[in-house]
Amino acid sequence: MPKVGMKEVRQQQVIEATMRCIVKKGLSQMSMKDIAVEAGVSTGIIYHYFKNKEDLLLQVLKESFRKSHERVMDTVEPLRQSREKLLKHLENINAVPKENPDFYIVLLNYLGQAPHNPEIHKIVTKFLSNLTSYANRYLSTDLTGGTFADVRLWHLPTILLALGMGLGIMWTLDRNSFSIEEMDVSLKDLISRYID
Amino acid sequence: MPKVGMKEVRQQQVIEATMRCIVKKGLSQMSMKDIAVEAGVSTGIIYHYFKNKEDLLLQVLKESFRKSHERVMDTVEPLRQSREKLLKHLENINAVPKENPDFYIVLLNYLGQAPHNPEIHKIVTKFLSNLTSYANRYLSTDLTGGTFADVRLWHLPTILLALGMGLGIMWTLDRNSFSIEEMDVSLKDLISRYID
Amino acid sequence: MPKVGMKEVRQQQVIEATMRCIVKKGLSQMSMKDIAVEAGVSTGIIYHYFKNKEDLLLQVLKESFRKSHERVMDTVEPLRQSREKLLKHLENINAVPKENPDFYIVLLNYLGQAPHNPEIHKIVTKFLSNLTSYANRYLSTDLTGGTFADVRLWHLPTILLALGMGLGIMWTLDRNSFSIEEMDVSLKDLISRYID
Amino acid sequence: MPKVGMKEVRQQQVIEATMRCIVKKGLSQMSMKDIAVEAGVSTGIIYHYFKNKEDLLLQVLKESFRKSHERVMDTVEPLRQSREKLLKHLENINAVPKENPDFYIVLLNYLGQAPHNPEIHKIVTKFLSNLTSYANRYLSTDLTGGTFADVRLWHLPTILLALGMGLGIMWTLDRNSFSIEEMDVSLKDLISRYID
DNA sequence: GATGAATGAGTTTTCATTCAT
DNA sequence: GATGAATGAAAACTCATTCAT
The missing domain is CATH 1.10.357.10 (Tetracycline Repressor, domain 2)
Structure with missing residues (x-):
């Protein structure tokens, strides 16, 4: 697994998981845990690539x-x-x-x-x-x-x-x-x- | 303050407070506490007139x-x-x-x-x-x-x-x-x- | 309806309703509201005949x-x-x-x-x-x-x-x-x- | 304090704290807060390991x-x-x-x-x-x-x-x-x- | 980089009790 | 005596965020 250049890949992975969560559960019913599970990553890593939930939602x-x-x-x-x-x-x-x-x-x-x-x-x-x-x-x-x-x-x-x-x-x-x-x-x- | 026959009045009071809260803060950012304060009542009384938040939101x-x-x-x-x-x-x-x-x-x-x-x-x-x-x-x-x-x-x-x-x-x-x-x-x- | 001598009648009425509630819902799951409804009286009146919930439960x-x-x-x-x-x-x-x-x-x-x-x-x-x-x-x-x-x-x-x-x-x-x-x-x- | 592989340990810790709380205060008088304090953890962590109070009580x-x-x-x-x-x-x-x-x-x-x-x-x-x-x-x-x-x-x-x-x-x-x-x-x- | 354990403030909801009518 | 509206403290539970590993 390449460790460099993963930034964009991970970000895209999380953004797309978030979209699916919004479609499935709704923006305000969806937790960071939901997104992490949907993306197949840990909750912690999301905060590595996005400042906070607000930031992630804006990117989405x-x-x-x-x-x-x-x-x-x-x-x-x-x-x-x-x-x-x-x-x-x-x-x-x-x-x-x-x-x-x-x-x-x-x-x-x-x-x-x-x-x-x-x-x-x-x-x-x-x-x-x-x-x-x-x-x-x-x-x-x-x-x-x-x-x-x-x-x-x-x-x-x-x-x-x-x-x-x-x-x-x-x-x-x-x-x-x-x-x-x-x-x-x-x-x-x-x-x-x-x-x- | 009358204590009897307030049902319709209180319900309307709470419903209108809820609308104002939605306008001010947004449906999913607004807490039952916010509504109670806006309506000038205790949180408890809202549950006397509405089954739960979901029910209140539907009535609104x-x-x-x-x-x-x-x-x-x-x-x-x-x-x-x-x-x-x-x-x-x-x-x-x-x-x-x-x-x-x-x-x-x-x-x-x-x-x-x-x-x-x-x-x-x-x-x-x-x-x-x-x-x-x-x-x-x-x-x-x-x-x-x-x-x-x-x-x-x-x-x-x-x-x-x-x-x-x-x-x-x-x-x-x-x-x-x-x-x-x-x-x-x-x-x-x-x-x-x-x-x- | 006789208003005198109602004390014992009302107390018995409430005590028996409480027993039925305990059987139906359990001591700690049963609210004063439940008891009042079961007894066909208001919650307020229970406090007229019993000091508080603890007292009622002891009488029961x-x-x-x-x-x-x-x-x-x-x-x-x-x-x-x-x-x-x-x-x-x-x-x-x-x-x-x-x-x-x-x-x-x-x-x-x-x-x-x-x-x-x-x-x-x-x-x-x-x-x-x-x-x-x-x-x-x-x-x-x-x-x-x-x-x-x-x-x-x-x-x-x-x-x-x-x-x-x-x-x-x-x-x-x-x-x-x-x-x-x-x-x-x-x-x-x-x-x-x-x-x- | 290790932060990984604590599942079994924490579960046991919480279960035993719950038992002590039951003995001290009684099943229905004991709050999740009581258990958390007795176990020396936050209330949130209990919900990390047990679905809810009912689930915890069954495990106990x-x-x-x-x-x-x-x-x-x-x-x-x-x-x-x-x-x-x-x-x-x-x-x-x-x-x-x-x-x-x-x-x-x-x-x-x-x-x-x-x-x-x-x-x-x-x-x-x-x-x-x-x-x-x-x-x-x-x-x-x-x-x-x-x-x-x-x-x-x-x-x-x-x-x-x-x-x-x-x-x-x-x-x-x-x-x-x-x-x-x-x-x-x-x-x-x-x-x-x-x-x- | 990556994990998921841990926190604690905040949310919804319940309920014994009081009190104006 | 009788009602049920009203209160508010306390409960269960959630969740964004942090951080030791």
Whole structure:
């Protein structure tokens, strides 16, 4: 077993175990012991790699958002046309809860903490504003030369994000609340009529 | 101080103190002691009126949803035309976080628990499906004779709820993420184009 | 409802409810609330008739022993010959757990407290020595003119009591540990051979 | 102070502290804090080694019975003749309360719980039936070829156990209730007459 | 680096007792 | 006399964190 360069490996091991614990038991029901057992390490070693529980939880949130952002980029970024991007973005919104249901469970747990924990709050709002900016950027750069007025585009990124988050939460809580495939069609219809 | 017939009063007193504590400290950071102090009673008396913390938290959630539902009804129900109702509904969606910001803080706290607590999960999904049904009812009964196809209406209630929840969460986390008044205009525009 | 002379009635009501609670839940698992509910009164009123829980428990023990002693006297006392008394006594020993199983449950609960509570200890040892004295009295007064030596009689009462208590406890804990009817025969055999 | 491999040591340390607490204060008067102080450890560590108070108390009972059984075996088992064993057994019965008075205090505390706690009940009845079986075995295997009828032997083990328990309880409660040495003589007389 | 034993403050919950009505 | 609301101290239990090995 290599003893050098283990830092990143161990940290990742613990972060991923923590995510699984959050999904299984919930952020506030999960103890450091739970995490240690899930990760297959001792409780002591966690404190070697993370300052304390608070610190670990922040790293987990960052990692979770990093992965999510990566997924968005991998899917949407390669596309050329912003119209294509928009439609892919809409598909993405719907796909996340189904393809990565754990993300929403983790997100919900942290959203509940955000109002009372400045650090978490900062990271969450940063993540949300990043997503908004991103949509804003490709809409404004590529579509401004188009036929529709700017003013309507102004709120579109926010609306898309809100819709995505709202639908994601609803579907995560109850998979029968709507069909993702059918909702996909409706959303494209809704947004197409808006921007055309 | 009267000592008899205080049941309803005390229960309400404790429930409201609990809501304030959730807003102040967060669901899982708040102790029974905190609640007792906030309510101005002893910890013992809380257990006289509620089976345990879990029970109290469920009553708080129910009461919170009851009040919220009541507010929706008071505002939207008196209106005659479903078109009016729909627009008022849209206004409402935007108004809630501003007029009753605590509701969203409380909601976020419980949403984080919902995936891990069957009772909370049941109440939350019931609340969401009630709201959806309600919008569904006035849309389907009054607008079916209209000019637009049913199929589009099918998802409208869910979309409205998701939008409302998503925007509410975003604005609660960051009041600068968008202007409620401007978003009001955009939403009406978005939905009008969809149903016309 | 008569308000005078209620004292004895209420006290008896509470004492008997307490006995039922001890049988149902156990001395140390039973709360004043349990007793109040079982007796159909408020917790407050118990403190009107008994100084505190300790006092109530002592009254219950006394009452339990009073009733038990009464039963012994009613059965054994009317008999003329001490030989008859002795045999009846033996029958009695065996009959108690079957005819009044609750007595042994209550007794076991108090025996566990006796080593740590001087008041209970005093009452229990008094009860045991009373039973011993009683057997001693009718054996020594009536049998001393008989054919067997005094020295053997000396311990007979204690042996009888120990046997009775031991068998009672065993049968109370496990009704299949022996057959009371068969044990009756064996005991008479054992004791007859001893004194003849 | 070593910090590793302390499991067995600590468990024994806590179990023995618990026994002392039961003797000092009584099973239901004794708190986990009391035990921790008596054992010279923190309350937390007890929960590291025992699931909860119930679990600890069961281990204490098992250990107590294990030790007691060991003592019986060490004394009686080496003997060849079952007549010898029987007489030694009788001596033993009388010796326990004097040589190991704590055993009876502990036993009395658990006997009071047995009717209301299935686990304790099971362990206690198992212990009693083990003792009965043991006496039964050496009586039936070695004495059946003797001159006295089987039928009388049938109940002898139970009678011996009941006598032992009854006398032990009486003497534990009141050391003046009889002289152990004199009772020894009487018992041997009683049983000898019975089996001859 | 790694372990898991150990701590002790903090949490939920119970309950004998009191007391205003 | 009678009620049951109210108290608060004490109980069982948890858990983040530390530290000897």
